[in-house]
Amino acid sequence: xxxxxxxxxxxxxxxxxxxxxxxxxxxxxxxxxxxxxxxxxxxxxxxxxxxxxxxxxxxxxxxxxxxxxxxxxxxxxxxxxxxxxxxxxxxxxxxxxxxxxxxxxxxxxxxxxxxxxxxxxxxxxxxxxxxxxxxxxxxxxxxxxxxxxxxxxxxxxxxxxxxxxxxxxxxxxxxxxxxxxxxxxxxxxxxxxxxxxxxxxxxxxxxxxxxxxxxxxxxxxxxxxxxxxxxxxxxxxxxxxxxxxxxxxxxxxxxxxxxxxxxxxxxxxxxxxxxxxxxxxxxxxxxx
DNA sequence: TCCCAGGCTCTCT
DNA sequence: AGAGAGCATGGG
Numbered sequence: 042x043x044x045x046x047x048x049x050x051x052x053x054x055x056x057x058x059x060x061x062x063x064x065x066x067x068x069x070x071x072x073x074x075x076x077x078x079x080x081x082x083x084x085x086x087x088x089x090x091x092x093x094x095x096x097x098x099x100x101x102x103x104x105x106x107x108x109x110x111x112x113x114x115x116x117x118x119x120x121x122x123x124x125x126x127x128x129x130x131x132x133x134x135x136x137x138x139x140x141x142x143x144x145x146x147x148x149x150x151x152x153x154x155x156x157x158x159x160x161x162x163x164x165x166x167x168x169x170x171x172x173x174x175x176x177x178x179x180x181x182x183x184x185x186x187x188x189x190x191x192x193x194x195x196x197x198x199x200x201x202x203x204x205x206x207x208x209x210x211x212x213x214x215x216x217x218x219x220x221x222x223x224x225x226x227x228x229x230x231x232x233x234x235x236x237x238x239x240x241x242x243x244x245x246x247x248x249x250x251x252x253x254x255x256x257x258x259x260x261x262x263x264x265x266x267x268x269x270x271x272x273x274x275x276x277x278x279x280x281x282x283x284x285x286x287x288x289x290x291x292x293x294x295x296x297x298x299x300x301x302x303x304x305x306x307x308x309x310x311x312x313x314x315x316x317x318x319x320x321x322x323x324x325x326x327x328x329x
Numbered sequence: 330t331c332c333c334a335g336g337c338t339c340t341c342t
Numbered sequence: 343a344g345a346g347a348g349c350a351t352g353g354g
Contacts, residue, residue: 071335072335176335179334179335179336180334180335180336180337181333181334181335181336181337181349181350181351182334182335182336182350182351182352183333183334183335183352183353183354184334184335185352185353185354186334186351186352186353187334187335189352190351223350226350226351226352227350227351228349228350228351229337229338229348229349229350229351230349230350231350233337267337267338268336268337268338269337270336270337270338271336271337272335272336272337273335273336273337276335289335290335291334291335291336292333292334292335292336293334293335294335322335326335
C-alpha cells in the first residue's frame, strides 16, 4: 500500500504520484460496466457520486502516463472533502503500488508480454452490491449486452443525478419481481437477481462479513446465492473486496492459460493472481 | 443463419 | 465427482 497524494481545488480532486494509469484500459477492460467515455475522459459513479475523470499525462511514457501525470476527478453534483478524496483514490486503486507489482510480475517473460499490451490497467475497488449484481448479469453473456442490461436497470430503478442514473441500491431493487426482470430481458438470470437482492436485504449476505472472511470462505459464502458460482464469486471478491488471490476463470482466461501458461499461474504472480489475471484477460480478448 | 458470450443449475451416470 | 444439456437474449 502507498499513500494517496491529492489536493482539492473547488469541485475537483487532483491526484499525483500514482505510477502508470490509463483510463480507457482501466474502464473498458471488462471489470466495470457503468463508466462511459465523456469528453476527454470518463464519467460514472464513484462512492455514489457522479464523477468526471481525466488524466493529464506528461507523455513521457508511450500509451501511458509518466510520473508527473495528474489524475483529476471532478465531482459534478457535490463538493469534495478529504474523506471522499481518500475513498475515490481507493476506488481508483491509487493506494496500490502498481510499479512494484508489475516489476515483480514482469520477471516472468510471458506475463511481461501481457502487461506490455496494456500497462495502464488497474483493478478498481468497486461497490460490493453493484459488482455482485452486474457479475450475475455477466454470466453466459457478452460485454456489450451486459453493459446494456446494467444501464437498463439503472435507468428504471436508480437515482437520477443530472442526466445520468446511478446503479440502484438493494433497497431500490427490493420490489422487482422475476417477471419484471424477464420483461427487461434478463432471461434466465431473473431468479438469480431476485435471490441476490433478497439475501442482501435480509442479511444472509452481508458485505462486512464477506470482507472479513478468507478467500476460500468468502467464495463459499457468496455461493449461497442462487446463480452465483465460483466465477461470479471470484469477480465480486476481486473487483469489490480486494481479494487479489481471486482468479476468475472465464472462457477467455481458459483459452489464454492453455496457450500461455499450460503449467498454471506463474509463481511471480503469487498473492496477486487476480491482478495478473486482468492483464491476461485483456490481452486474450484482444489477441486470441 | 449460426455460433457464442467474464456460467450456473440440474440431471444422469 | 464428473460430464452434458438447457437456459434467454442478442451481438457479430
